[in-house]
Amino acid sequence: MAHRWKNDLTRADATPYDAFMNRRQVMGGALGLGLIGAAGMARAQRAPLEPNSYEDITQYNNYYEFGTGKSDPARNAHTLTTDPWTVVIDGMVDNPGDYSMAQIFEAMTIEERIYRFRCVEAWSMVIPWNGFELADLLNLAGVQQGGKYVAFETALRPDEMPGVRFPVLDWPYVEGLRLDEAMHPLTIMATGIYDKPIPNQNGAPMRLVVPWKYGFKSIKSIVRITVTDQEPPTSWNKANAREYGFYSNVNPEVDHPRWSQATERPVGGGLFAKRQPTLMFNGYESEVASLYEGMDLRANF
Ligand code: MTE
Numbered sequence: 001m002a003h004r005w006k007n008d009l010t011r012a013d014a015t016p017y018d019a020f021m022n023r024r025q026v027m028g029g030a031l032g033l034g035l036i037g038a039a040g041m042a043r044a045q046r047a048p049l050e051p052n053s054y055e056d057i058t059q060y061n062n063y064y065e066f067g068t069g070k071s072d073p074a075r076n077a078h079t080l081t082t083d084p085w086t087v088v089i090d091g092m093v094d095n096p097g098d099y100s101m102a103q104i105f106e107a108m109t110i111e112e113r114i115y116r117f118r119c120v121e122a123w124s125m126v127i128p129w130n131g132f133e134l135a136d137l138l139n140l141a142g143v144q145q146g147g148k149y150v151a152f153e154t155a156l157r158p159d160e161m162p163g164v165r166f167p168v169l170d171w172p173y174v175e176g177l178r179l180d181e182a183m184h185p186l187t188i189m190a191t192g193i194y195d196k197p198i199p200n201q202n203g204a205p206m207r208l209v210v211p212w213k214y215g216f217k218s219i220k221s222i223v224r225i226t227v228t229d230q231e232p233p234t235s236w237n238k239a240n241a242r243e244y245g246f247y248s249n250v251n252p253e254v255d256h257p258r259w260s261q262a263t264e265r266p267v268g269g270g271l272f273a274k275r276q277p278t279l280m281f282n283g284y285e286s287e288v289a290s291l292y293e294g295m296d297l298r299a300n301f
Pocket of ligand 1: 057060061062063064065118119120154173201202203214215216217218219220221
């Protein structure tokens with residue numbers, strides 16, 4: 001599947017170090033060290049990642065607005081109208097307003113990022129996303145002095161979302177990041193998977209992906225992004241504050257109150273697939289640990 005590897009910069013995520021160095025020498029010039037930078041180098045030194053199949057990624061989902069079963073979103077989410085789609089960007093920004101997806105696509109550069117994805121329920125996948133850095137969108141809106149957090153909100157459409165008839169969560173689904181987490185180069189807005197537009201069940205037309213945090217932080221089908229100076233409320237924390245914290249960084253040493261987070265089940269390997277050890281910050285420790293320097297990660301789970 002050659003299309004997987006469209007983007008040389010991000011192929012570093014999945015390429016062993018030696019192969020990556022060879023290609024880098026061949027590429028030379030414009031795509032040399034300057035453009036790839038420290039984060040790319042750090043990513044390049046990790047083991048290669050083999051992405052899950054398109055089927056795994058799009059048939060095994062959590063999207064409670066369409067039902068709580070893993071196959072409900074794939075069955076039900078076709079009813080969501082994703083075109084036209086408008087995202088409100090407001091709060092502490094210089095250019096608040098309604099941004100259409102057409103405007104966003106016009107302004108952003110889409111690239112591929114192959115990331116590990118670790119759900120708090122202890123299953124995991126490797127997903128080749130297409131998208132852009134959230135920082136680029138926030139810079140377009142112009143974050144003002146004093147902005148400390150970013151709040152996100154999913155669409156709430158009872159006519160199109162059969163799951164919101166049930167009070168499983170306090171709808172709409174909301175999430176939040178600290179501003180430095182939101183601006184981190186690993187944090188993306190995903191608009192595609194395997195070079196296809198992102199399917200509704202995965203959060204069309206645009207969803208957050210924060211690869212070092214449990215999957216529930218990666219909020220789907222976003223209609224509002226608000227820069228604020230207050231820590232925003234988050235859906236799972238509101239539902240059960242003892243079990244789901246604001247940070248929710250992947251951490252094999254801090255268990256969920258009801259299960260261990262030390263290992264994970266890779267989806268797609270069959271029911272009896274060998275569990276894998278879960279990595280600190282889901283394997284992105286060298287890139288993101290500095291965000292949490294001096295913080296008690298057990299208290300700030
Ligand atoms: N976003 C919304 N709006 N509603 C949801 O139920 N589920 C979260 C997250 N984003 C969810 C959501 C959870 S628990 C996970 S693990 C991921 O989406 C699943 O993403 P995927 O279905 O693309 O694997």
